[in-house]
Amino acid sequence: MNAIEISDLTKSYDGFKLDNISFNVPQGSIMGFIGQNGAGKTTTIRLLLGLIKRDSGSIKMLGLDNIECENEVKSQIAAVFDDIPFHNQLTAAQLSTVLADVFSQWDKAVYSEYLDRFNLPRKKKIGQLSKGMRMKLQIATALSHHAKLLIMDEATTGLDPVVRNEILDIFLEYLQDDSNSILLSSHITSDLEKIADCVTFIDKGKILLTGVKDDIVESHAVIKCKKSDLKDIDKNDIISAHVSDFGVEALAADRKLCEKKYSGITIDSTTLEEIMLFYVRRDKGEWTS
Amino acid sequence: MKGMIYKEITLSRKQAFMTGSIFAIFTVLCILVRLSMEYGNIADDTEWRGHLIDNLWILRYLPLVVLAFSYNPSVTMYDDIDSGFLRFCKTTSYSLNYLIGVKVITLLIFETGVFAVNTLYLALLGTVGGEGIAFSSVSVLFKMTVFFCVINLLMLFISTIAKNKKAFEAILVTAVTLLAVAYTPFLMGLMEKYNGRTDIDILDLLRLELAPMLKYVQPLCVVLFVSGVLLNIFVGSKLLERREG
Known part of the structure; x- marks a missing residue:
């Protein structure tokens, strides 16, 4: 109920x-x-x-x-x-x-x-x-x-x-x-x-x-890569990406899929705060802080 | 209901204390004037004493005006709104009819107290003056108390309409201004009619002129009082419900 x-x-x-x-x-x-x-x-x-x-x-x-x-x-x-x-x-x-x-x-x-x-x-x-x-x-x-x-x-x-x-x-x-x-x-x-x-x-x-909550957090992931690697990531796989001088962090909505597709890239677990931040900026696609 | 009445009394304690203090000062002054009329300086001034005797009603009923507003339900209504208590009540199964009903009952409790205290004051004033207490004086006191109840009920209703305290005050100021504007031709007529007379004479003449209309005051007060109660409980509570919070 x-x-x-x-x-x-x-x-x-x-x-x-x-x-x-x-x-x-x-x-x-x-x-x-x-x-x-x-x-x-x-x-x-x-x-x-x-x-x-x-x-x-x-x-x-x-x-x-x-x-x-x-x-x-x-x-x-x-x-x-x-x-x-x-x-x-x-x-x-x-x-x-x-x-x-x-x-x-x-x-x-x-x-x-x-x-x-x-x-x-x-x-x-x-x-x-x-x-x-x-x-x-x-x-x-x-x-x-x-x-x-x-x-x-x-x-x-x-x-x-x-x-x-x-x-x-x-x-x-x-x-x-x-x-x-x-x-x-x-x-x-x-x-x-x-x-x-x-x-x-x-x-x-x-x-x-x-x-x-656990399903949501576990199904999402943060992809960490160099700026040059961003072009290799399918835009449909990410919610939005934070681009900085140190590299790129992108939120993926399907962790398992990304782990299969991008084996050479670091894929970390995420938090509710990160999920919120990346979703709020989803319209921008790529954003800088 | 006991708890909510307790809340109303607690919230009005400061105001009741203030008006009570002013009332006490007024009563002492009025009794001193009455004593002076019988045994002091005023007793020696026949003309002045005569005027005061003719206008004893001022001494009798002036303190009531102060005490009648010792509890003002519109003030506690804004306390409820500003503190968020009204919004809180809307999240519970507590009926807003009760919320208003409690204010009306508290008003009745206060005004009954006001009436009782003023009756005692009248008795004291009558004892000091040696004329005792007349039923007609108590009857006038009662009508005046009901009249102040009606004013308080009207103010309570305005508080359910007005969006905030500022709007409430604006409505009151507008109402008083309109009344003053409506009253001006009447006042001008009086000035013309009683040209050259003193204020006290005018009051005497006015009292005589208005005497035939006084018989309508009591039923009118009762009708206004009952209407005020019903208006607040059935219309005021609906307006409060509609108020978005």
Whole structure:
């Protein structure tokens, strides 16, 4: 079963179009949703959360249409934004009283445990908390009402590596329950390398890649060669090539094929970050830094 | 609902404290004036005392004007919008009807408190002056409280329409300006009619002239109040839902 099923989703703005995108988030997994700024990640997430209306297409979350069964869906999901959506004047303790009204399944005991675990002060106003503490508080609230699906938009952006690691560990712990799933949008690919099971890569409103992260990373490769050797490489085999004084690095979409075809050339494994970089520049073909 | 009302009260604490303090200063000053009218300097000035006796309503109801805005739901609405809480609520199954409903209930709680405090103040003022507390004064106080409720409800509704705080303020300024423009011919007519009289005389005459219309104030206030509540809960919440976040 899929936690999220997006089919032919379209949304047009002035100057931007989310173009017929489709992808699934399998239940029990973390899906990393990557793309550069303005690629369409936030628009997709807003559509999932029902904050904006789609032009066409369908979205199913936990097996239900997100518009037709809006309340049922929303009672089982939790959204985490890049900044805390609570009033600066409130404290963590006061927030619990407020959220007990918002969520029918609000669990004060679980929330209290998370506050202790994250060392979050109960009586300090939210406005006085650091960025990392605010994010931890937001995650504590998201995990305290037994949500089955976490949807996070740039939740780890702007956090120091220690806090980011701590948060990523919590996500992995949350996924110990097989019925829980996470969609994590980020442009920090190193985080997703660590924890994501699947990855969806969006650029200019279109899905370029979607699938199991390891399959995507393993099927791609970086071809390293001299400038003079570039002409021997079939343009159809590469996404784009980075040409520098030191030589050429080109991203190949089919590693096995390239290993067979170009036996005399160095073919290295790649990372999500490299894949993203080369795909974003795919229109240029060859590019220099 | 308890938690959300708690949120509204917490967010309004500063404003309530500020208006409460101003109210306290006003009440002390008004009571001092009333004491002076009976036992102090003003008691010796018959003419001035007479004017003040005729216009005791200023002393009676002026502090209410301050206290009536101790809770302003449009302010907490913008707190919800600016902090991202409105967007957060939209990602949950929490109904925006409730969000508005809580603001209306909190307004009622505050205004009930305002009414009670002002009734006590009226009783104190009446005791100091020796005239006691008249039912008619309490009735006027009640109507005024309902009127301020209506103003607050109207402001809440505008906050659901206006895109941001600036637009909200622009709508309010435009509304007040339009009212002032509409009021000008009426004021000019009065000045012509009561040419040469003092301001206090004009107020007295105006009060007499408007007396027959006062019987419509109460039903009008009730109608406006009920309309304001319904407008906010059913139309305001829909407008908030449409607001893209």
